[in-house]
Amino acid sequence: MMRVGRLVRIAGWTAGVGGAAAATCLGLVTGAVPLDVGVGRRSRVLGPRTLDIAAPRDVVFDVVAQPYLGRTTRAMREKVNVLERGNDMVLAEHFTPLGGRLKAVTVETVRFTRPERIDFRLVRGPVPLVIESFVLTDHPSGTRLVYEGRMGTDLWWLGTWWGTKVAGRWESAVADSLAAVRTEAEHRAARR
Known part of the structure; x- marks a missing residue:
């Protein structure tokens, strides 16, 4: 009897630890449980990515800024939610699909x-x-947009591994956004 009771306790403890680990992992992946311990911080470069856009610089700027400073279109509401607006700065949530409803x-x-x-x-x-x-700089074909950044992770090699996973998705999302910016800016420039 004691062995069965002990096995039940071990199974319960294991399930609890496994569930907590899964919840933590899910929270980390979705950004709901950020991990910022400041120990073993490592940094990696994002980009650079250069994009030439056949549109004037002010048009490209307006296309990028519109969901933040102007009226957010229905399509952009699925990607951006402005929490607070100032004159030259906003605080915004960004949503990136991870698969399924996640x-x-x-x-x-x-x-x-x-x-x-x-x-x-x-x-x-x-x-x-x-x-x-x-x-954004002027360019003979219109505007040159250069994207670059830096990502930092904690916990030495574990953070480096995690940063590699996140950076791939992050840069893919940025590439999709830049392609949409190019399409919309060139469309607006053609209508001028």
Whole structure:
């Protein structure tokens, strides 16, 4: 009898630990449980990614800034939710699909320096540090947009491994956003 009772306790303890680990992992992946311990911090580069857009710089800037500073379209509401607006900065949630109904939610400040720069800084997400920028310069074909950033993770090699996983998804989401910016900016420029 004591052996069965002990096995039940061990099974219960194992299930509890496994459930807690799964919940923590899910929270980390979705950004709901951020891990920022400041120990073993390692940094990696995001980008750079250069995109030439056949549209004037002010049009490209407006396309990037619209969901934050203007009216958010229905399609963009699935990706961005502005929590607080200032004159040149917003605090916004960004939603990234992870598969099924699961999505990552990051909270970032977005600062606007018209017409040449938009800066992003992570407040809450799956890693403790992300700093990014879109720099816009005039170019013979219209505008050159350069994306670059830096991502920081904690816990030495474990954080490096996690950062590699997150960076792949992160840069893929940025590439999708930049493609949408190019399409919309060129469309607006053609209508001018």
